[in-house]
Amino acid sequence: MRDSESAVEQTPSYAIEVVTVPVNDVDRATAYYRDVLGFGLDVDYAPTPDFRVVQLTPAGSATSIQLGVGLTGATPRSLQGLYLVVTDLAETHRRLTEHGAAVGPIRHKAGLPDWRGDFAPGLDPERRDYASFADLADPDGNGWVLQERGHHAVE
Numbered sequence: 001m002r003d004s005e006s007a008v009e010q011t012p013s014y015a016i017e018v019v020t021v022p023v024n025d026v027d028r029a030t031a032y033y034r035d036v037l038g039f040g041l042d043v044d045y046a047p048t049p050d051f052r053v054v055q056l057t058p059a060g061s062a063t064s065i066q067l068g069v070g071l072t073g074a075t076p077r078s079l080q081g082l083y084l085v086v087t088d089l090a091e092t093h094r095r096l097t098e099h100g101a102a103v104g105p106i107r108h109k110a111g112l113p114d115w116r117g118d119f120a121p122g123l124d125p126e127r128r129d130y131a132s133f134a135d136l137a138d139p140d141g142n143g144w145v146l147q148e149r150g151h152h153a154v155e
Helices: 028-036 087-099
Strands: 018-020 040-048 051-057 064-069 082-088 107-109 119-121 132-137 143-148
Touching: 028 051, 028 064, 028 107, 064 087, 082 107
Parallel strands: 018 064, 082 143
Antiparallel strands: 040 051, 051 064, 107 119, 107 132, 132 143
């Protein structure tokens, strides 16, 4: 390496492509992510009784999730705090609730623009990016955070 090469030139490119979600019942979880959340089913491969991988991808996402048998030693409920970003949190909340998903109430960052960590109920009044949230739990207790971004771009 020449002294003139920067650290940025040495840094490899990274992409998060798959997140493994630990579940108890692969069929139930597949149905939930496909039918309730609307993820697309990419793969359902089970070459042996001890190994099965189901891969699903949210519409518009470059990152997929995997469920299965023989994929992880993590326990169901241990995956917490992954974000699903949506353009219309109110509509997503309504649709998911109607489909039986366990979605918590919508909340927003109170006191913006100088946010200090407190929340108020409901959507951010100005629908600012990254300011409105709702919690979502899958049937195995894995926890996701729904976050609104890009609402004004689709109006």
